[in-house]
Structure formats: C-alpha cells, structure tokens
Amino acid sequence: MSWLWGGRKPPLPENFSEFVPPTEGGGSSGSNGGGNDNKKRDGAMEAYRFDSSALERAAEAAKALEKSANSKDYLELSRQQEITKQNELLKQSKEFEVQARQMELQVEKTRSEERIKQLREQANLDKQKVQYQDQLARSRYDDQLEQQRRLNEENLRRQEESVQKQEAMRRATLEHELEKRAELDLKRIEREVLSKGKVERDNQDLTLEQIRLKAKEDRETRLESIKSIGSLVGQGLHTFLGDEQQVRMAVAGLVAVSAGYFAAKGSLSMAFRFLEARLVKPSLVRETSRLSLTDTLKHPIDTCKKIVWRFKGVEDTLQGVILKPKVEAAIRDIALETKNCRKAKGIYRNVLLHGPPGTGKTMFAKKLARNSGMDFAIMTGGDVQLMGDKSVEAIHKLFEWARTSRRGLILFIDEAESFLIRRHSGISQNLRDTMAAFLSHTGDHNNRFMMILTSNIPTVFDEAVINRIHDAVEFGLPGLDERTLLVGHYFQEYILNPASSGKWRIKVEGENWTEVCKEVAKLTEGMSGREIAHLALDWQMKTIVTEKGELTRELMLERTKVAMERKKKTLLWKKAQQDEQSHFRARPFRARRSGRSSRTYLSATLVEAVKAEGGASESPIPSAS
Structure with a gap:
C-alpha cells in the first residue's frame, strides 16, 4: 500500500506489448491447423493480460480514505504495520542466517567426525598392517629357526652316523689285532713250553742234584744255629744262677714292675672314678x-x-x-x-x-x-x-x-x-x-x-x-578354689602378660575376665594343674590364629569343653586298659595260688595294690597330709 500513497512507486514495465491482448481474427477459420495454433497463442497471451479492476478498486479505496476523518490514523497504522512487517522479515532473515550458520557448523562437525573416523580407521588399518607384518616376520623367523634346527639335527645325525661307523671300524680293527695277537701268543707259548719241557727233560739229573745239595746245606745251617743258641743260653743261665746278687736284683725288679703296674692301674681307676663322680653327670x-x-x-x-x-x-x-x-x-x-x-x-x-x-x-x-x-x-x-x-x-x-x-x-x-x-x-x-x-x-x-x-x-x-x-x-587334684586360682594364674601368664607386652597378637577387651575364669574353674572339675596350664596355652594359640586376634568368652568356654571331652575320653581309655590288665593278670595269680608256677605274680600283686589303694585300706607310710 505504500506506493499507493506516493511513498513508493511501482516500476514501469519496459515492454508494454506484453499487456496488449491478441487479435481474435488472426488466421483463417477454415484451416484446421491454424485453429489449433490460435488457441495455443490465446492461452499464452491470457497469462500476460493486465487486469485493471484492481487498480480501480484501489483508487476508490484511496478516495474513500482521503475523505475519511481517520485517514491519518489509518496511514500511521499502515506505516506501523509496514515497520512490523519489515522487522518480522528482518528477524526471519536473521533466523535464516543463524540456521544457515548452525547448518554450516553441523556440516563442519560432521566433516570433522568423518575425518577423525577416517583417521582412526586408517590408524587401525596401519596397526593391523604392522601386526600382520610382525606376525609374518615372526612366522618367517620361526620357519628359519625350524629350518636351522632341522639342519642341525641332520648334521648331528650325520656326525653320529660317521662316529658310529668310525667306532665300528676301530672296534673291528682292534678285534682283528687282538685275534692275531692271541694267535701269535699261543704259538709263542706253545713253542716256549715245548722248548722248556725238552730242556727240563734233558737237565733232570742236574736239577735233582742241585735240590739235594741245597737241602743238605739248609739242614746243616739250622743245626749249627740251634747248637750255638743253646750253648749261649746255657752259659748265660749258668752265669746268672751262679751269681746270687744278680738273681736277687732280677727278682726285685720283676716284683717292682708288677707292683707298679697294679698300683698304677688301681690309682688310675680310683682317680677316674673320683673325676667321674664330680665332673660327669650320671646317665x-x-x-x-x-x-x-x-x-x-x-x-x-x-x-x-x-x-x-x-x-x-x-x-x-x-x-x-x-x-x-x-x-x-x-x-x-x-x-x-x-x-x-x-x-x-x-x-x-x-x-x-x-x-x-x-x-x-x-x-x-x-x-x-x-x-x-x-x-x-x-x-x-x-x-x-x-x-x-x-x-x-x-x-x-x-x-x-x-x-x-x-x-x-x-x-x-x-x-x-x-x-x-x-x-x-x-x-x-x-x-x-x-x-x-x-x-x-x-x-x-x-x-x-x-x-x-x-x-x-x-x-x-x-x-x-x-x-x-x-x-x-x-x-x-585341685578343688574349686584352687582351680580358680590356677585359671587366673595361667590366664595372667599366657594371655594378659603377652597382650600387655605387645609382642603377641592378642586382644582382651570388653569382658569381665574374673567371672569368666570362675566359669572355667567350674567346668574344669577333675583337671590337674598341668592340664589347666595346657588349656591356657590352647587359648593363646587359638587366639593368635584367629582373624582379629581377639580372645572372647565364647572361645574360652568352647576350648574348655573340648578339653573336658578329651579328659573324659582319656579316663575311659585308662579304665578300659586297667580292666584289660586286671583280666589278663588275675588268671596267672589264681594259678599261683592253686600251686602252679607263674611268672606274672608281680602283675597280680600290682592289681591287688591298685584295688587296695582305691578301697579303704591304710598305707603303712607315715603321712604328713
């Protein structure tokens, strides 16, 4: 509407011939081909025909608006609407620019992602290629090693075969040499034996004469030696016995030597016993x-x-x-x-x-x-x-x-x-x-x-x-009071002292240990002091091997019950053993009483002693208790 009020004029067309309507009688109506061409041309010109009714209506509206009292308001409203329209168009153009920019960024991002993806794929392909080349190299190296190993084995086998052949040849040569040498030795020995036998047969008389002469000389030599020794001994005894002083000295010397020997033997024995009694511990x-x-x-x-x-x-x-x-x-x-x-x-x-x-x-x-x-x-x-x-x-x-x-x-x-x-x-x-x-x-x-x-x-x-x-x-056996003191004593020795020293992994917290020791003392009826000490040591060991290293009341009572069960089993075994011994020992004792000999009278006496001790018999030993 702006051009209508003179604000902006519409551009004038350069060629007004476009707006001229076509003539109706452009061709002969009698020809068929001309009629069709006219229809086509009429349809084409209809599109460029100018409609003046719109201009007329606009002119009428402009006149009515000029005559109206609110024409300025209408004009201002039209101007505001034009500005609003322009702003909307400007906004739409900005939005279109933003959308275009976003589309460019999106395209760039997509291109970057595609480029990164291509790089990753290229890196993977390069890595696979390197791995494949490494695998090929390893396979090639393994093949080379295998070929080298086979070649070495073949060379070794050939060397072994060569050595075996050489050894076989050497053995065959040695065997042949030994056989020949043995044959030569046999022939040589045979010749020597034959020659020696022939010589001995020829010299038999001379040999016998030599043996006789040698035996005669030996006999004469021995007889002369015996005669000379006997004469010397006889002269010595005659001289010794003829001198009483020498006899007395010889006898005194023998007595002194004998006395010295036995005195030394006795004194050494006494000294050895003396030292043994003071320096050596008995076995x-x-x-x-x-x-x-x-x-x-x-x-x-x-x-x-x-x-x-x-x-x-x-x-x-x-x-x-x-x-x-x-x-x-x-x-x-x-x-x-x-x-x-x-x-x-x-x-x-x-x-x-x-x-x-x-x-x-x-x-x-x-x-x-x-x-x-x-x-x-x-x-x-x-x-x-x-x-x-x-x-x-x-x-x-x-x-x-x-x-x-x-x-x-x-x-x-x-x-x-x-x-x-x-x-x-x-x-x-x-x-x-x-x-x-x-x-x-x-x-x-x-x-x-x-x-x-x-x-x-x-x-x-x-x-x-x-x-x-x-x-x-x-x-x-200790009573309840003694057991209470024993449990407390060994609890202090094996549990509290190691826990306070910090050298052992033992924790004792959160319990009234005095009452726990009293409970344990009540449960340990029939135990000796040594067994209670072993029980306390068992508490220590079980506490050390636990995960936290903490001693609890439940653990103490549980191990105490286990120890009492073991004690009962021991008593049952002991009773069964005593019954078995009584059964096997009573029969020989009865046999002795009936007059038959027995080598187990001692066993029967021991059985009677055990029964007497269990009964009310009094011991002849004075008692301080």
Missing part, C-alpha cells in the same frame, strides 16, 4: 642344677643359665604352686625343715609325694632346692629298668655322684614304683640287685643328699623302701 639323671664338664662343653648356654639360677635370690618355695591349704602347710613345714637342716648341716629327711600326675610334685622339688640353696637332680624310675644289666652300676654311680655335692642335693625320683616294688619271686634278679644297691646307699642317715620319691601307687613299695621314708604328702 640316670635327666635334669640337674649341678655343673658338669661334659654339659659345659656340650651345652654352654644351659650352663650359664644354671650359674644364674645358682646366684639368683631365694624365692618362696610355693611361688607359682597352688595347693590345698592342708597340703600347703605340710609342704611349707618340709621346706623349712630342709632349709634349717642345710644351715645346721643336719640329717636330711626323705619324702614321698604321691598323687595323680600334673599336680605340682616336680615343681615343688625344684622350688624346694632353690629355696634351701641346694642342688637338684631329676631321674625317672622307668629309666632304671631300660638300662638292664647296667642298672646296678648306674645306681652306684648316681649315689656316689650325689654324695659329692658341696651344697647338698635333692634327688627327685619320679615314678619310683617302677623299680622299688615289693620283692618276691615274680621279679627278675636284675631288679632285685638294683633294689639291693638302692637300699645299700639309703640305709643310713646322711647330710649329703635328700630323696623325694613320687608315685601314683604308693602301696606297691617294698617294706624296706617304706622304712626309709620319713614323710609322705598327698598331692590331690
């Missing part, structure tokens, strides 16, 4: 605090420990030993008596400790030796039987060695019933001799050594052995 002694030359040379570290033990301060006799109050009082009395006897150089008393194993008998003997300042030696009765014929000599050496102690010696004999049982016809002569040697050394009171015997069956001792025992103390 029956398993453990001792005394120092010996052989142990010093073999075990220097143990010797240093013994020296430290000797100079260590005196400790309480029952330190670490937990017993019933009655037994503890008896033990303290024995320890005090032993200590005072050593100070006063008095007579030592022999003690019998009887009770189940693991109740503290050996520990008490060691503590007693340290408390009283004496040495100790530990032996086992079973070792005496194992020595056989040498047991008597071993007993003599043991007591001679014990008497040489300057500080006094506590001789601890474990399982003494093994060789100190009642003497009767059922035991062997060797055991009789061993007991006789033992009794000969312990018959008198002495201030050199003190004996402590231990036994599980004290009623089988011989009467002579019982007469040599002054005190007897029964070490029974």
Whole structure:
C-alpha cells in the first residue's frame, strides 16, 4: 500500500506489448491447423493480460480514505504495520542466517567426525598392517629357526652316523689285532713250553742234584744255629744262677714292675672314678642344677643359665604352686625343715609325694632346692629298668655322684614304683640287685643328699623302701578354689602378660575376665594343674590364629569343653586298659595260688595294690597330709 500513497512507486514495465491482448481474427477459420495454433497463442497471451479492476478498486479505496476523518490514523497504522512487517522479515532473515550458520557448523562437525573416523580407521588399518607384518616376520623367523634346527639335527645325525661307523671300524680293527695277537701268543707259548719241557727233560739229573745239595746245606745251617743258641743260653743261665746278687736284683725288679703296674692301674681307676663322680653327670639323671664338664662343653648356654639360677635370690618355695591349704602347710613345714637342716648341716629327711600326675610334685622339688640353696637332680624310675644289666652300676654311680655335692642335693625320683616294688619271686634278679644297691646307699642317715620319691601307687613299695621314708604328702587334684586360682594364674601368664607386652597378637577387651575364669574353674572339675596350664596355652594359640586376634568368652568356654571331652575320653581309655590288665593278670595269680608256677605274680600283686589303694585300706607310710 505504500506506493499507493506516493511513498513508493511501482516500476514501469519496459515492454508494454506484453499487456496488449491478441487479435481474435488472426488466421483463417477454415484451416484446421491454424485453429489449433490460435488457441495455443490465446492461452499464452491470457497469462500476460493486465487486469485493471484492481487498480480501480484501489483508487476508490484511496478516495474513500482521503475523505475519511481517520485517514491519518489509518496511514500511521499502515506505516506501523509496514515497520512490523519489515522487522518480522528482518528477524526471519536473521533466523535464516543463524540456521544457515548452525547448518554450516553441523556440516563442519560432521566433516570433522568423518575425518577423525577416517583417521582412526586408517590408524587401525596401519596397526593391523604392522601386526600382520610382525606376525609374518615372526612366522618367517620361526620357519628359519625350524629350518636351522632341522639342519642341525641332520648334521648331528650325520656326525653320529660317521662316529658310529668310525667306532665300528676301530672296534673291528682292534678285534682283528687282538685275534692275531692271541694267535701269535699261543704259538709263542706253545713253542716256549715245548722248548722248556725238552730242556727240563734233558737237565733232570742236574736239577735233582742241585735240590739235594741245597737241602743238605739248609739242614746243616739250622743245626749249627740251634747248637750255638743253646750253648749261649746255657752259659748265660749258668752265669746268672751262679751269681746270687744278680738273681736277687732280677727278682726285685720283676716284683717292682708288677707292683707298679697294679698300683698304677688301681690309682688310675680310683682317680677316674673320683673325676667321674664330680665332673660327669650320671646317665640316670635327666635334669640337674649341678655343673658338669661334659654339659659345659656340650651345652654352654644351659650352663650359664644354671650359674644364674645358682646366684639368683631365694624365692618362696610355693611361688607359682597352688595347693590345698592342708597340703600347703605340710609342704611349707618340709621346706623349712630342709632349709634349717642345710644351715645346721643336719640329717636330711626323705619324702614321698604321691598323687595323680600334673599336680605340682616336680615343681615343688625344684622350688624346694632353690629355696634351701641346694642342688637338684631329676631321674625317672622307668629309666632304671631300660638300662638292664647296667642298672646296678648306674645306681652306684648316681649315689656316689650325689654324695659329692658341696651344697647338698635333692634327688627327685619320679615314678619310683617302677623299680622299688615289693620283692618276691615274680621279679627278675636284675631288679632285685638294683633294689639291693638302692637300699645299700639309703640305709643310713646322711647330710649329703635328700630323696623325694613320687608315685601314683604308693602301696606297691617294698617294706624296706617304706622304712626309709620319713614323710609322705598327698598331692590331690585341685578343688574349686584352687582351680580358680590356677585359671587366673595361667590366664595372667599366657594371655594378659603377652597382650600387655605387645609382642603377641592378642586382644582382651570388653569382658569381665574374673567371672569368666570362675566359669572355667567350674567346668574344669577333675583337671590337674598341668592340664589347666595346657588349656591356657590352647587359648593363646587359638587366639593368635584367629582373624582379629581377639580372645572372647565364647572361645574360652568352647576350648574348655573340648578339653573336658578329651579328659573324659582319656579316663575311659585308662579304665578300659586297667580292666584289660586286671583280666589278663588275675588268671596267672589264681594259678599261683592253686600251686602252679607263674611268672606274672608281680602283675597280680600290682592289681591287688591298685584295688587296695582305691578301697579303704591304710598305707603303712607315715603321712604328713
């Protein structure tokens, strides 16, 4: 509408002939071809024909608008609409530019991605090509190695064949040479034998004459030698016996040599026994605090420990030993008596400790030796039987060695019933001799050594052995209070001390261990002190191997129940063994009672002793408990 109000004029057409309508009579109507051409031309011109009705309507509208009172408003509205239209067109052109730019960026991005993809594919192709070339090179190298190996094998095979052929030729040559040499040797020996036989046959008379002459000369030479020796000996004896002074000197010399020989032999034997008794530990002694030359040379570290033990301060006799109050009082009395006897150089008393194993008998003997300042030696009765014929000599050496102690010696004999049982016809002569040697050394009171015997069956001792025992103390199984103290003691030793030192991987937290120890003490009825110590050691080992290294109440109770089950099985096995032994030993005992001989009378006596111990029979041994 802007050109309508003079704002912008429409361009004038350069060729107005386009707007001229075509003539209607342009050709003859009679011809068919001309009619068709006219129709086509009319249709073409119709498209360029100018319609003036629109201009007329526009002119009328312009006149009406000029006459209208709101013509300025209409004009302003038209102008605003034109501006709005232009802005919209400008906005659309900007949007089209942005879209074109985005399309260019998208095309560039697509081209970049395609280029990257092509580069990656090219890199993959190059990599595959390199790998393929490497594979080809490796395959080529392997083929070369295989060909070289085959060539080497072929060369080696040819060399071996050549060597074998040469060896075969050499062997054939040697065999041929040996055969020829053997033939020549046979022929040579044959010729030599024939010639030698011919010579011997020809010289037989001369050979016999030479043998006779040689034998005659030998006989005459021997006769002359015998005659000369006899004459010399006879002259010497005649001269020696004719001079009484020489006879006396010869006899005195022989007597002196004999006396010196036997004196040296006896003195050396006595010196050897003296040194052996003081420097060599007897074979029956398993453990001792005394120092010996052989142990010093073999075990220097143990010797240093013994020296430290000797100079260590005196400790309480029952330190670490937990017993019933009655037994503890008896033990303290024995320890005090032993200590005072050593100070006063008095007579030592022999003690019998009887009770189940693991109740503290050996520990008490060691503590007693340290408390009283004496040495100790530990032996086992079973070792005496194992020595056989040498047991008597071993007993003599043991007591001679014990008497040489300057500080006094506590001789601890474990399982003494093994060789100190009642003497009767059922035991062997060797055991009789061993007991006789033992009794000969312990018959008198002495201030050199003190004996402590231990036994599980004290009623089988011989009467002579019982007469040599002054005190007897029964070490029974610990009660509830003693077990509580034992559990606490070994818990402190094996659990708390390693945990506090930090050397062991043990954690103890979050439990009232006093109550736990009391529960364990209630569960361990029938256990000895040694078994409780083993139980505490089992707690330690099981705690170390756990993942966190933490000891819990459940673990302690579980391991305690396992130990009690094992204890019950052990008691059942022991009972079954005792029943079996009673079954096999009672029949020979009955046979002896019926008058028939038996070699197992000792076994029957042991069975009776066990039954007597289990019953209400009293032991003839004086008891301090």
